[in-house]
Every structure is written in C-alpha cells, then in structure tokens.
Amino acid sequence: MTVINLRGLHTALGVPAVTSGVVLVEYWAGSGPVARVDGANVVLPALITAAIVEGDPGTLDLPPTAGVCCVRWTVQSDVSRVAVVRFTEIPASGPVDFGALQQVDPATFVPTADVVAAWEAVVADVVASAGAAAVSAQAAQDAAAPVTAAAESINAGLNVTDGAFAAVLANPASASSTELSAAFVGLKQAAKNPDLLIVGNITRDSNQAVTSADVVWPDGTPGTFTADTLSTAFPGAVDAYHITYGSPVTKTFTQPAITRNSAGAATTVPQIVVS
Structure with a gap:
C-alpha cells in the first residue's frame, strides 16, 4: 500500500x-x-x-x-x-x-507527458521531411498512426x-x-451506501426523507432507489429501501428494515437481499 x-x-x-x-x-x-x-x-x-x-x-x-x-x-x-x-x-x-x-x-496508462512528447516527435519528423518529394500524405498519416491510436483508445x-x-x-x-x-x-456492497449511487432527480417527503431517486451504478448501469419504510420515530430517516439495476431491471437489491436505538443510530443492519 x-x-x-x-x-x-x-x-x-x-x-x-x-x-x-x-x-x-x-x-x-x-x-x-x-x-x-x-x-x-x-x-x-x-x-x-x-x-x-x-x-x-x-x-x-x-x-x-x-x-x-x-x-x-x-x-x-x-x-x-x-x-x-x-x-x-x-x-x-x-x-x-x-x-x-x-x-x-x-x-493506456501511459504518462500524459509521454503522449504529448510522442505526438510532438511525429510532427517534427513530418515537418522535417515535408520538403522531400518521397514523403507523401499517406506516409505522414502512417507515422502518426501509433499516437492517433493511443488517443482514440481513451474511449475504447x-x-x-x-x-x-x-x-x-x-x-x-x-x-x-x-x-x-x-x-x-461487489454490487451488493455498493447497494449498502445509496448516497454514493444517487445521480439526478430526487423526490423527498415533507420531512426531507428521500422517497425515490435515479441512481447510476459504478459500472454505469442505471437504476432507481425507492424507500420502502420511512422512520416514524426519526422523521427524515429511511429504515428500508430497494435499488434496481438495469433498464429493463435485471436485479433488485433490497435493504430490509434496520433497527435504531433511542438516539436514532442503527443497531442492527440486515444483509442486502438480491432478487
């Protein structure tokens, strides 16, 4: 580490x-x-x-x-x-x-300074040889191909x-x-912390508890957070919820109702159920 x-x-x-x-x-x-x-x-x-x-x-x-x-x-x-x-x-x-x-x-995990230096080297080679009749546009393109491929691979x-x-x-x-x-x-563990998944529209009740929200999983898959049980003892808190994975839905991750102490802190948190 x-x-x-x-x-x-x-x-x-x-x-x-x-x-x-x-x-x-x-x-x-x-x-x-x-x-x-x-x-x-x-x-x-x-x-x-x-x-x-x-x-x-x-x-x-x-x-x-x-x-x-x-x-x-x-x-x-x-x-x-x-x-x-x-x-x-x-x-x-x-x-x-x-x-x-x-x-x-x-x-590519190549240092960005190295990518810039490689591109500058290609450009320098092309400029230096521009006056030579033997250097064609195709040759210049071939010379730049490795760096171009590296740049295109960013989204690949x-x-x-x-x-x-x-x-x-x-x-x-x-x-x-x-x-x-x-x-x-894993996805099951990610579902334990919906705050890190929520992106976009959020619906709240009068106590400001989140009742539903759009989510995006770490792999980019969309889903929806839905509160199943709102705390009556501690307004604004959510005791149980489920989060869908995919559109259409391929998995659902459900957090059964948790138990809280007199201060509102969770004392028992059941395992996430996958269906």
Missing part, C-alpha cells in the same frame, strides 16, 4: 480551495471503473472517499496501480456542483504528495482478458493482485 498525502491538492489541481467536500477515488481503465468477473458475479472497484474538513483532505493508503489500471480522482465541493477530475498512477512506494503523482492516459475501454491486466488476474497470489483485490467491492 502507498500513502498519498492529499494536502496541497487544490494547488496541484489549480482550483480554489475546497473547505468542505469529498475526494472520490476509483480504480479506472478506459471509459469506466475496473471490473472483473468472479464466477457469476461482476466485481466492481470500491469507491474510496476522503472527507475534506476545514480544507484538509488528509491522507489515503492506496494499492499501487502496477501499470494495469489507473486511479480516477474526483474532487467535489459541498458548496458547488462543479467537480474536478484527474487520472494518475499510484506508485509502488510512498509517501507521495498528490501533486507529485504522474498523470496518465486512462486507457480495456480488454481484461488480454495483456498485462490478464497476467495480474491470472495470479491471484501476486502482491499486485492481492492489493488490487482489497480495493474491489
């Missing part, structure tokens, strides 16, 4: 200081979170969070990306809806300041059945596989 110091994060991102908010961390590949298949289950990366309190996000202890994925950082303010996103690698050792993390292409996703990623998954006893697996969480 590598300790990442998030102090000075705002300076590194070039944005105004966020005094209250959250830093979200997702292990990422291509156009979405890293996912792997475990039998009949699709295992998704855990959404790691660090609260920003009085402008200090503190530190995080994260598994190294080991060249098989990257980390998507999202900084959200409690005051503004605007979020700042950055993709970086996590080195094998630390501690490391956030500003010192290498930014990478989320599809990652084939986890091939390449370095497959090599890591094929050896679950390896240090990289063990540390990455520790950051993964």
Whole structure:
C-alpha cells in the first residue's frame, strides 16, 4: 500500500480551495471503473472517499496501480456542483504528495507527458521531411498512426482478458493482485451506501426523507432507489429501501428494515437481499 498525502491538492489541481467536500477515488481503465468477473458475479472497484474538513483532505493508503489500471480522482465541493477530475498512477512506494503523482492516459496508462512528447516527435519528423518529394500524405498519416491510436483508445475501454491486466488476474497470489483485490467491492456492497449511487432527480417527503431517486451504478448501469419504510420515530430517516439495476431491471437489491436505538443510530443492519 502507498500513502498519498492529499494536502496541497487544490494547488496541484489549480482550483480554489475546497473547505468542505469529498475526494472520490476509483480504480479506472478506459471509459469506466475496473471490473472483473468472479464466477457469476461482476466485481466492481470500491469507491474510496476522503472527507475534506476545514480544507484538509488528509491522507489515503492506496494499492499501487502496477501499470494495469489507473486511479480516477474526483474532487467535489459541498458548496458547488462543479467537480474536478484527474487520472494518475499510484506508485509502488510512498509517501507521495498528490501533486507529485504522474498523470496518465486512462486507457493506456501511459504518462500524459509521454503522449504529448510522442505526438510532438511525429510532427517534427513530418515537418522535417515535408520538403522531400518521397514523403507523401499517406506516409505522414502512417507515422502518426501509433499516437492517433493511443488517443482514440481513451474511449475504447480495456480488454481484461488480454495483456498485462490478464497476467495480474491470472495470479491471484501476486502482491499486485492481492492489493488490487482489497480495493474491489461487489454490487451488493455498493447497494449498502445509496448516497454514493444517487445521480439526478430526487423526490423527498415533507420531512426531507428521500422517497425515490435515479441512481447510476459504478459500472454505469442505471437504476432507481425507492424507500420502502420511512422512520416514524426519526422523521427524515429511511429504515428500508430497494435499488434496481438495469433498464429493463435485471436485479433488485433490497435493504430490509434496520433497527435504531433511542438516539436514532442503527443497531442492527440486515444483509442486502438480491432478487
């Protein structure tokens, strides 16, 4: 695990200081979170969070990306809806300041500075040879093809059945596989925290309890949150709910009613039921 110091994060991102908010961390590949298949289950990366309190996000202890994925950082303010996103690698050792993390292409995990340098080298070669009759437009296009392919791959996703990623998954006893697996969480566990899934329209009752809301699962699949039981002892709290997965619905994750103490804190939380 590598300790990442998030102090000075705002300076590194070039944005105004966020005094209250959250830093979200997702292990990422291509156009979405890293996912792997475990039998009949699709295992998704855990959404790691660090609260920003009085402008200090503190530190995080994260598994190294080991060249098989990257980390998507999202900084959200409690005051503004605007979020700042950055993709970086996590080195094998630390501690490391956030500003010192290498930014990478989320599809190829190549440092972004290397991509720019490669493109500039191609352009320089083309310009240098422009005066030679032997250099055609097709030759220039062929010279730029590797960099163009890398740029296009940003939205192409990652084939986890091939390449370095497959090599890591094929050896679950390896240090990289063990540390990455520790950051993964299934849909069932994600349903335990609907606040992290809710995106879009929210319906509330007169006590401001959420009765229904649109959700987006970590893999991008849409769904709907519905409150089944609202607390009568603690207005505004939800005691039971269910969240659908897919459109049309392919799964439903139901949280049976929880038990609260006299202060309203949960004392018994049943397991999520999948149907």
